[in-house]
Amino acid sequence: MPIASAARTAPGSRRSQTRGKALLVLEDGYVLRGAAYGAAGRAVGEIVFNTGMTGYQETLTDPSYHHQIVVMTAPHIGNTGVNDEDRESGRIWVAGYVVRDPARRASSWRSRRELEDELADAGVVGVCEVDTRALTRHLRERGAMRAGIFSGAALPAGADDPAGPSAAAVDICLDAVRVSPPMAGQALAGEVSTREHYVVEPSGRFEGREPVARVAAIDLGIKARTPWQLAERGVRVHVLPQTTSLAQVLALGPDGVFFSNGPGDPGAATGEVELLRGVLDAGIPFFGICLGNQIFGRALGYGTYKLGYGHRGVNQPVLDRATGRVEITAHNHGFAVDAPIDAPSTAPYDSGRYGPIEVSHVGLNDDVVEGLRALNMPAFSVQFHPEAAAGPHDGEHLFDRFIELMVSHRDGTAPETTQEAH
Incomplete structure (x- = not known):
């Protein structure tokens, strides 16, 4: 099974130095190692990519993303923080969130909170420091499919070994992904x-x-x-x-x-x-x-x-x-x-x-x-x-x-x- 390398993170990021490990596993066996982002735990759903260069807050609160893990193709996410005006609904709906380089801090006069804090408060499990370009190319070639993000207590033993996640750890994650329902046939x-x-x-x-x-x-x-x-x-x-x-x-x-x-x-x-x-x-x-x-x-x-x-x-x-x-x-x-x-x-x-x-x-x-x-x-x-x-x-x-x-x-x-x- 292919295991893609993590994307290079911005030097000097205090957040990246304290993050726990995270694993992103697709139902076809494609695996990405990264760092925990937002809440720690497990998230499963259909993995899709969004090509917007702006508007991540509207994406997160769009109910159409219910039961989906969203990959942002724009590499730098979170720089404008979160405000109270741009929400499209009363909550974040995405099942999980995948970004390459999370902003170290929000920088916008409209910002009220940090994006990562908002995700954590909403219990949205995410992963960062992964090669979202490679992941998007994979999804374009293979199609949208089920996937899972695993971090914190949900990360199986052997998943954070320096040499790479063990086959047993990947299999545990794959089982969780493959028992989740596909999007086809769901009335949501x-x-x-x-x-x-x-x-x-x-x-x-x-x-x-x-x-x-x-x-x-x-x-x-x-x-x-x-x-x-x-x-x-x-x-x-x-x-x-x-x-x-x-x-x-x-x-x-x-x-x-x-x-x-x-x-x-x-x-x-x-x-x-x-x-x-x-x-x-x-x-x-x-x-x-x-x-x-x-x-x-x-x-x-x-x-x-x-x-x-x-x-x-x-x-x-x-x-x-x-x-x-x-x-x-x-x-x-x-x-x-x-x-x-x-x-x-x-x-x-x-x-x-x-x-x-x-x-x-x-x-x-x-x-x-x-x-x-x-x-x-x-x-x-x-x-x-x-x-x-x-x-x-x-x-x-x-x-x-x-x-x-x-x-x-x-x-x-x-x-x-x-x-x-x-």
């Missing part, structure tokens, strides 16, 4: 969704005014920035639990329904698919992002499939096919919709019940479906994250498009099928 939205219905009122220049529209947002792992984007545009947002029924949605009399991002396999989101079909049958305008896009695809009758290593980061180029514009977008997904790209197709569900559908956006790195638009219904979705708190902001206009769609449908001012992307 219910584990991260809000338990209570709450309302985000119009804000900014719309504060205190009548809302321009009312949206029922199904929380499948929603990020705080999403209702904020709508509220800043004058929308009253009802954020609803993943268990919300169609009757409860209809009782709100919404002008539109939104399905958020979230973790897990869209193939296991049976209840969410049925809820969305009820929304489409009721003729309510719909907008979905990330997992919401995949659920829209499934509701239309298309399949979904697992990507080799997924798209995660803030630098993904996407083509808007209606305008020819290339947008740089934020992503966090390991599954994609399997829909015909070349020309509009009839939605397979129920013998074409939902009419023709076009693929509105395509990923330029690998031709993955990045958006869907119904031609005979007021409904569309994108695979990326247009709210993108850490940036980029190229996709924010989609919230305006959603509002235009809701208002025109409600007021009968324009046919839904003529709505353009901008």
Whole structure:
């Protein structure tokens, strides 16, 4: 089994001199030795990499990373510390965290705490001083897989031998990794969704005014920035639990329904698919992002499939096919919709019940479906994250498009099928 060497750490780092040993073990037997970072203990989950050069706090608090160990490809992490404004939810969701060179100390006027202290307080087990470049190349070649981080009392005997971890120690770690469930087949939205219905009122220049529209947002792992984007545009947002029924949605009399991002396999989101079909049958305008896009695809009758290593980061180029514009977008997904790209197709569900559908956006790195638009219904979705708190902001206009769609449908001012992307 290959054992990669540790990355060189910055000289003079007092933290690196006092850290305990840590072991990162992938289910295919790939092993990395490093140092403990954050909490000590054991963390298992699907290991994925994030290519963002900034925004690590938003990544950590994104519920879509539930049950995942995140590898940061940017080499230096923690230099801006942690603040109370950039959180996307009320907690850190990653199962584990892998970085190359942790910052010795935070240096930002917005910082309130050190990143490592935040991870330790949240019980998030991490590893540092590893070659994240080699690890990322391995995942690109072999695909996302299960992995485990082991440190402190969870580090088996023989794992910290100077000559390298013993075969017995690695086998103990491998057993723990391989008994953990794979991401495929897991329905996780219910584990991260809000338990209570709450309302985000119009804000900014719309504060205190009548809302321009009312949206029922199904929380499948929603990020705080999403209702904020709508509220800043004058929308009253009802954020609803993943268990919300169609009757409860209809009782709100919404002008539109939104399905958020979230973790897990869209193939296991049976209840969410049925809820969305009820929304489409009721003729309510719909907008979905990330997992919401995949659920829209499934509701239309298309399949979904697992990507080799997924798209995660803030630098993904996407083509808007209606305008020819290339947008740089934020992503966090390991599954994609399997829909015909070349020309509009009839939605397979129920013998074409939902009419023709076009693929509105395509990923330029690998031709993955990045958006869907119904031609005979007021409904569309994108695979990326247009709210993108850490940036980029190229996709924010989609919230305006959603509002235009809701208002025109409600007021009968324009046919839904003529709505353009901008």
